[in-house]
Amino acid sequence: MSHDTHSGKCFCGSVEIEVTGQPAAMGFCHCTSCREWSASPVNAFTLWQPASVKVTKGDKNLASYNKTPGSTRKFCTKCGGHVLTDHPGLGLVDVFAAMLPDLDFKPGVHVNYGETVLRIKDGLPKLKDFPKEFGGSGDVVAE
Template sequence: MNIEQQYQGSCFCGAVNFSVTTQPVLMAYCHCDSCRHWSAGPVSAFTLWNPETLQITQGKDQIGSYKKTPGSIRKWCRTCGGHLFTEHPEMGVIDVPAAIIPELSFKPALHVHYQESVQPMADGLPKMKDLPAEAGGSGDLVPE
């Protein structure tokens, strides 16, 4: 019997609730200017999921979106402004901030866009100049 792990998440006020099943495709840190600006922090801790594993369980009508680039459609709660997820249609994944899935044990595998870092992190994880080659990046590493 195959039992899938399910995690619950929500926006800041709880108006929007969702679940994700199985495990993320990737957990990592992003240092790009766009993610830093969106997260209002020096680094963004993210989890990538197959889009079909995410289900909105409450508040679908409360979700707003903004498409800054063709590669990223950011979603948030219209009630509290809390961030929910970012669709990456060109990569075929959906990015959910690690902080809004409280039961998920965040275990990052690497850092992306590290050349834009404003918060160096000496944690021994690989530091990608941009993105891995399989995600459309150069695949180049930069020093910690």
């Protein structure tokens, strides 16, 4: 496996994925949906071009859930482990950073910081919602 290929698996190992190349972006999301889905105060994301993400094992064990048309969240039907989220409007796939243990996670931004329940002082830009190019205001808020 090259340094530009990273593998991950669900909690039980029934579903495995592989990403190749470099992510389009990495960061933290503070929105209510991500917090509720991940059962944590913040979600670490890595965004990839769809062609860079491949399910290599257990595709039949992958189910989907749509709370909104903007996201298709995918999880293992055996263990319930969260695997990835398709964002068709953005043309990107979010592979949760925790799914890729050997990826050098270098976050560049906090999105939806206007909804945060956990203040993080790390010097990274904190966007109220999303960047303008992703349909947000692009407004930066204070740490």
